[in-house]
Amino acid sequence: MKVLLSWLQEFAPFPSDDPVALGDVMSDLGMAVESIERIGEGLDGIVTAKVLELRKHPDADKIQLVDVDLGDGEALQICCGATNLTVGDIVPLATLGTTMPDGMEIARRKMRGEWSNGMLCSGRELALGEDHSGIYILDPSLSLGTPIVEALGITPDVLFDLEINPNRPDAMSVAGVARDLAARLGLPFAIPTPVVDEVAGDAASIASVNIIDPDLCGLFHVRVIEGINVEPSPRWIADRLTALGMRPINNVVDASNYVMLELGQPNHTYDLAKVANGALRVRWARDGETITTLDGIERTLTAGRDGVIADAADSPIGIAGVMGGASTEISETTSTVLLECAWWQPMAIARSSKFMGLRSEASARFERGVDPEIVDLAARRLAELLAPSGARLVSGAVTVDGDLPVTPAIRVRTQRVNQLLGTAISTDDIVSLLTPIGFSCAPSDEADVLAVSVPTFRPDTTTETDVIEEIARHFGYSRIVGRAPTSAHTGSLTPLQRDRRIIRQILVGLGVHEAMPLPFLAPGDLARCGLPAEAVTVTNPLAAEESILRTSLRPGLLRAIAYNESHRIDSAALFEIGKAFGVPSEGNTLPDEREHLAVALAGSDATAVAKIWTVLAQTLGLHEVVIDQSTPPAGLHPGRSGVLMSGGVTIGEIGEIDPGVLDALGLRERVAWLQLDLGAALAVPHGEHRYHHISRYPSSDLDLAFEVGDSVTAATIANAIREAAGPLLVNLSLFDVFRGQPVPDGRRSLAYRLRLQSLDRTLTEQDLSGVQNAVVSALAAVGAPLRG
């Protein structure tokens, strides 16, 4: 909503000296000022000049040399890029030393060797509109050297652009903004009474209204204005409409728009001659009914959604509250106007305009709720505006009521006000805050409880809390003193949130970067990554690439790897913690949403990620998780991958991306891969790190190498060693793996160092050989002989 300071001043004596301060008050009232424009400012130094001669620039095709006269008869040369000039035109010239509205300073300068002694201006350069197609040509009767402000009759003014919240229907008008502002500033507010000379007659004998559906229309008020001469509006009306963003059309349409902007009452003018018998019927539309609206588009209506104004033959001639019809439009031949000021059911208009995709200034106001008590004032104001063109308001009106909402008085408890706001506002203060904005406060039976009647222009206010918000707004949010929070409550992370931080820190320390790919996928992404295609789909995606919810973090991270590869970043190491969305499990509406951790290491093999996993598992105390390579997960390298199992349940996958998937995605490097269902993995008891006594006795190491078939995992061997070695084994590490002669094909040598130690004594030779014998014979039994 835009408002002009001069327009506001018609309702209350607002000061002109500090528009910024005035804007701050509007913002503090919840009408946020998005911009302040000073009209007519920055035009000093721009004067009228006459084009004497146009010449080609000797060295530039796109510049003309223009000689102009400022009234002293001297020819002044200007370089000009515009081509719309003819000799004799009167044009605005920014003289040397002028600072333009955009801050540019005009100085004498050479353009390709020719002097330019000023600048001829376009409409946009004068801040008079958006037109920049050529120089702004002025009235030829203007005398030369006249300041442009005077030549154009520009009155200095201030234009505020306000952001109006949906709960402020009253602020959708100049008068409403003025009322709110005047109340805060303690200035008297009044809407001037229109001065209208009515002509004798009886509107009721000219027009009739039949509200068929009272749930659609709360009030329908009709007046008749005769003696219409359709002509351009007076300059001041056209200028105000332009300033507020509406295009002047003719005096009738402009007066209609002016009243809507000023008082917030959208209204419609019909050419009475085109409305059979002046009869209007108000009803819900029927399915399939059509109407051509003022914008020339034929629209099909829907029952239960759209409302119509129909003529005597029951044919729609307007869409209720949204847009009028073309068949009864005002034209040059219109002599009598039938004026409609109505109150429409806000939800009906909201629905209708939304589904029709037709938002108008009128519908924006009707859907918030207009003031049903302003129809008469609005009609008279419109007649007043049209009077100078000879139009006369015919006496009498047709007013038909439908269902209007009634808001009973609201109980407002002073104690509740202060409890909710943290203030100490007295009942008297509440009355003096609410009264200037139109709320009337009456005492009730109880002390410090008011019966507050809500003005008809505030249909949003229906509860005590709504009123409390108004009290807070006019008291001033900035005057509510903040109360520092008390620390009676303890904050903390949940165990899962703590684990997440640990995981992230470990991965960062291990050289992995955290990425956050979007959770959306394109059709085919899952299949390309070797994953099942079943997934939850988005109903209304903006693009096909965003039409599927990921079931795995794999496609997103691999896409990020590919992005890096394509920018010559090899061996990217990325991780992500994020949600994956499975189709809902039986009986659930919401997806099977799980938080996963994934690690993708480009240029690394599966053992790199297995090492990372080992560090993670040890740090988190996930001791029970094992890697099972017997059934490699889909889309992973069959020989280099496995599932992570915890207590018989699969909680993740680890290994390398299948070379076929790498090919399908155009990835050059191999990619090591880990994905873990965090919720499942961390659901089991973990993170318990019990203290083990550190022996004070010396330890001894046994280095043993075994020849092991390739089908037997190192984990199997390690477990067998642990079991056979017994409690003296305090540490076991694999320190060498060797394949090749003399180890036979299909087998490898695994060399382990066993550190043995007792808590209560120094170990003897017999202890060591006892452990060695036990381990060697146990391993021989599983086909892993000691190497000699």
Add this chain to the structure above:
Amino acid sequence: MIDDISRIGADAPARIAAATSVEELRAVEADLLGKKGELTSLKKGMGALDPEGRKVAGAALNEARESIETALATRRTELEAVERAATVASERLDLTELVDLPERGSLHLVTQTWDRLVDVFIGMGFTVAEGPEVETDWYNFEALNIPAAHPARGMWDTLYVDLGDPETVLLRTHTSPVQIRVMTDGEPPIYAVMPGRVYRRDTADASHMPVFHQIEGLVVDRNISFADLAGTLEAFTSAYFGGSIHSRLRPSYFPFTEPSAEYDINCVFCEGNGCRTCGQTGWLELGGCGMVHPTVLTNVGLDPEEWSGFAFGFGLDRLALMRHGVDDIREMYTGDVRFLEQFPS
């Protein structure tokens, strides 16, 4: 014999001094004091002396041995220092000559900002709650006092998923559904913040993504007032942005709060003096807040006469961008290592 002892004792310093390495010194030591050394062989010859002579020779021998040992120790210390100095000199390393640096990773900017925010709120006594990203219409809209036909639905461009009846299951448009879950599943007093990922039907550009992050706060307790809201946000503002940055509240409208407010902070770039980032206003709009709407409390089974509360929320991505001067939000989501590695912590 005494003469021999004297001669050895007199020669010893020169011989010890002549040793130029610990190795050589060890040979000298062996010659003098070793099992087959000169003093040792003299000692063996003492048996042939008379008791008086043995006594005199023994004293002389001990004296000579002691002075030799002292001289040896002194010389050894000297020679060891020289040799260590030589070793140390030969071991010089250029600490800028680094090959194969260990890789260092990085936390995502969103995570860094998330953690910082959460830490401030934990310090203020808040717990941290989370919830599903795919939600029902009830949690995302209905319970928050935004019924189906409410014009305010237009404030959110919602992405729906093909589950349940049409337009009943959606990608949450804000983290507010977590507030409903916290209030439904728990009981007051509630002091919680809810960080999370949210979705809008929006085309990506320099300042918008269809997927981004928010953090909301919720307090429900007895006698919670707008003054508590203002005080909490002010305390958070100076804790997070620094003591010179303050907050202000301006009237606004949200269906789920009343009174509602916009939450602004002093511009962190110009500290309120006015600059390009804040459009010369000296203020940055951070988010929205207000007193929890009585209808919302009723919807989760709380009596608005007994309990009151406030809620606030703001975008997290913008804070991340602001802190590091990133001018395009899309950069954060490509996974480009050249971007990620710029923000190690």
